[in-house]
Amino acid sequence: MGDFTLELNDDQTAVRDWIHGFAADVMRPAAAEWDDREETPWPVIQEAAKIGLYSLDFYAQQYFDPTGLGIPLTMEELFWGDAGIGLSIVGTALAAVGVLANGTEEQIGTWIPQMYGDVNDVKLASFCSSEPDAGSDVSAMRTRAVYDQAKDEWVLNGTKTWATNGGIANVHVVVAVVDPELGARGHASFVIPPNTPGLSQGQKFKKHGIRASHTAEVVLEDVRIPGSCLLGGKEKLDDRLARSRERAKAGRGSVKNAAMATFEASRPAVGAQAVGIARAAYEVALDYAKTRVQFGRPIIDNQGIAFQLADMRTQIDAARLLVWRASWMASAGKPFTSAEGSMSKLYAGETAKKVTAQAMQILGGNGFTREYPVERMHRDSAIYSIFEGTAEIQRLVIARTISGLPIR
């Protein structure tokens, strides 16, 4: 019969178990402290680097797993460990994907290693697309990149916001407007090399969840970068802009823009993070429900509790299957004809919010305290219907894709 299987192969099982060990032994014990401190957990990132879990090689290996499951398996285990620390570890990957999706081989080889640094000197990277007036509406972006032909340099000005690792990263990937008349089609991605004058950190945000992950504004004032820092190169950009202008004139649809290419590729991975958080909270709630005795019996003896746990588990497994499907499609080069990437991120994100809230309820008063991890997991889960496209925007993408209509 056919080849279809959902069974992980030996390599995948070994990698998953290895990450799980790190998540359980290193991340979980550190989670509450870094959540409290609201700082990047550099020592934990370094521990990850020491064992090869924070490195270009590791992520490249997972990225090129032919089944597509390498990245979702990695994300689920790390975020099962802790979402704030997990995001600090994988925040670099979003910028790396920005380079992988839009960059030349040479750019990939030059910049991605500098995003990770080495074991003795770990570095971070940041992907900067959002702006104060351009969140969901990427076409409202104002950060401008102007080409100085005489010097073969680009000059960037503007303010980015909500940048994970923004201002503390070694390498920033910035999306900017190169042709304002083309809206979202007139954008391009640039690498800002380490220590480039004119780039500075603005406000650092104090957040509701994922507090071990640094989120800040990035201010760009006359930032000059070599022409070679335009991802994909000038020729490709000019060609794309020319096609977009022709399409705009003819009233036809868009050529894919730089930021959207990054988001599409990373959506199932973000869904997998949400699955990890949901599974973590569910496991705590299941254990608790089996041991907490009220009215002379474990609380799981009540259908009201047992059925909640049954629903939680069912939804987590369904979310994982959506994530795996989208990840497999992406790696097999199959287009998301029904917005399968958005579906996976939408459902996994909403499942994480729901399941972590139910877990808190099952733990009663303890669920409301910081003695138990579920309140942190609940706070962490809330970001999953906001970043990388809000839940509403995912629904918009799905609705437009399945209908072919310009639904607003």
Ligand SMILES: Cc1cc2nc3c(=O)[nH]c(=O)nc-3n(C[C@H](O)[C@H](O)[C@H](O)COP(=O)(O)OP(=O)(O)OC[C@H]3O[C@@H](n4cnc5c(N)ncnc54)[C@H](O)[C@@H]3O)c2cc1C
């Ligand atoms: C912790 C954190 C980390 C982040 N990391 C990064 C990062 O590393 N890099 C980066 O570039 N960005 C990052 N972001 C930004 C994130 O992607 C944006 O916050 C998100 O895209 C939403 O934009 P906004 O906050 O401006 O909300 P808005 O776009 O203003 O949306 C406000 C509300 O209106 C709804 N809405 C908007 N338009 C529509 C519509 N057409 N139909 C229905 N509802 C609509 C939204 O769904 C939302 O509920 C991060 C954000 C946070 C909070």
